[in-house]
Amino acid sequence: MPQIKAVLGHVSVETAKRKRICSRHRKGTAAHDIVKDEDCLVVKDADGGKHNYCQESAMKILDRAERDLSSLRAGLGL
Ligand SMILES: [Zn+2]
Numbered sequence: 001m002p003q004i005k006a007v008l009g010h011v012s013v014e015t016a017k018r019k020r021i022c023s024r025h026r027k028g029t030a031a032h033d034i035v036k037d038e039d040c041l042v043v044k045d046a047d048g049g050k051h052n053y054c055q056e057s058a059m060k061i062l063d064r065a066e067r068d069l070s071s072l073r074a075g076l077g078l
């Protein structure tokens with residue numbers, strides 16, 4: 001049987017080995033870094049850029065992704 005196509009290959013979870021910038025909170029009053037040993041969501045752009053997101057941002061991104069997946073299912077009547 002052919003393999004099922006994976007479409008979320010550009011999204012993964014990594015544990016920071018050193019400080020990383022949180023892409024959602026890089027500026028302003030909520031600005032903060034992702035610290036060493038913190039788990040973060042990593043999203044790779046088509047151009048090879050990597051964005052790291054803290055737990056709070058990851059939750060919002062994944063919540064939105066779940067809604068998007070639900071609408072795709074609904075669109076197909078699944
Ligand atoms: Zn953050």
